[in-house]
Amino acid sequence: MLYAILCYHDEDFTGSWTKEQDAAVMQKLAVVQDKLAKQGRLGPVARLLPTTSATTLRKENPPVVLDGPYAETKEQLLGFYVVDCQNLDEALDFARDLGAANPGGAYEIRPVGMFMPGSVAK
């Protein structure tokens, strides 16, 4: 089963990391991802640019374009993973490992209903 793991964290906080701290966290996360990647179970991974670069389209009639992210929350959606796991427990284990590498914030684990791997080259 495919799960999306949505990463929420306080952007002010992650934005206060020094370059070295940021690199150290990314390095630790890469180790966790590697385990799944080696088993061919790691799907697309994305780290999103800051919410200040976001634009929201409200699908009213006519649609309205708003500056900023969809929701004003204390913690923001900063990235996501798609992973192939047997069950929720396995997905939670992966999320726990990620959490140990990058404490604070939260992961939302959502089963994927439809998945198209897409064809975008990097």
Add this chain to the structure above:
Amino acid sequence: MTDTAWIDAALTSARPQAVGALLRYFRNLDTAEEAFQNASLRALKSWPQNGPPRDPAAWLIMVGRNVAIDEVRRSRKQQPLPEDDQAISDLDDAEDALAERLDGSHYRDDILRLLFICCHPDLPATQQIALALRIVSGLTVKQIARAFLVSEAAMEQRITRAKARVADADVPFETPGAVERTERLSAVASMIYLIFNEGYSAGGDTTEARAPLCEEAIRLARLLLRLFQSEPEIMGLTALLLLQHARAAARFDKDGALVLLDDQDRSRWNQKMIAEGLALIDKAMRHRRSGPYQIQAAIAALHARAEKPEDTDWTQIDLLYGALELMQPSPVVTLNRAVAVSKVRGAEAALAMIEPLGERLSNYFHFFGVRGAFLMQLGRNDEARVAFDRAIALANTSAEAAHIRMHLDRLMRDSQPRGAKAK
């Protein structure tokens, strides 16, 4: 991340909001800052044991306020009221309620007020920057002194003086009206740009000490943009800083000498920063309310989009500088435009364009550097040498001087008689 690194990052990120709120309570910068310091000390003790609070800023505001109130009581030599004391030391219950009240309304104006106080028009630019870095960013006096290449004592004095001036200035604490808010926003934007430039104009030898200023300016710009999501000029400012800073790694060679845009190794440009800058300028353009920051960001974007120097759209850059000249007439803008003109219409036209600026820019390093380059392109080497000599005399950093010396060396080589070349 270690505990202390984590707490450092949390304190830094909570700082503008916490000091801003404490300033609203106490209406005094020193008291607010001291209250935040005290709260930070308690956080260093409490957080590793009890785990981080859900809302670090709310925790720091609460504790900072209580400690300061306690101190006022103590200094008045009054007996504290026992029941009151109990109520305020019970942090866990109160934290939720406080966090609730902090959300939304005050938060934005607290931070804006704090930033605005630091760039009060009564303060000279250098004091504005120093004060903002100390109060908002929480850099130590030592770090700031190092960035400005002055002694710690001198910087301490500069900050103390700035604080005294701000205290006399009487910035109102009521929620600002729309016009006032716009004015504050624009003053704060200039101050952030000043901080960035202080870091950006560093020479090769001071780059390391000053690079953090660029990063801090970007952090403050993002913070401001998060508070004012729909302001195209704040998008433009943030984009401008990101697009310029993206070139940081390519701007100096290994000896610390300045590398001009045309000669930079573009593979060393930071593509993530460029992507964010381009996204922001895209967003800003949609508002169709142009402004100086957006135009400068658009110019930086044209450079960032060119994979090779020859791909640069100089015609468009010339037009954008033309628009900037109308909006913000200044000889420096015209000088920059002339560089674009030299690429589009040649050095002759560019030289004619900057000739009238000579009087107003007679002490400006870049004027003579650019003039010398145009003259050199036209083969007027003797005149070029005079301009370059003047540029060296006016250079602000050793990197600038070294760059001009390189031109002079080339002129020297070119003017040597043929026989001597073989040597």
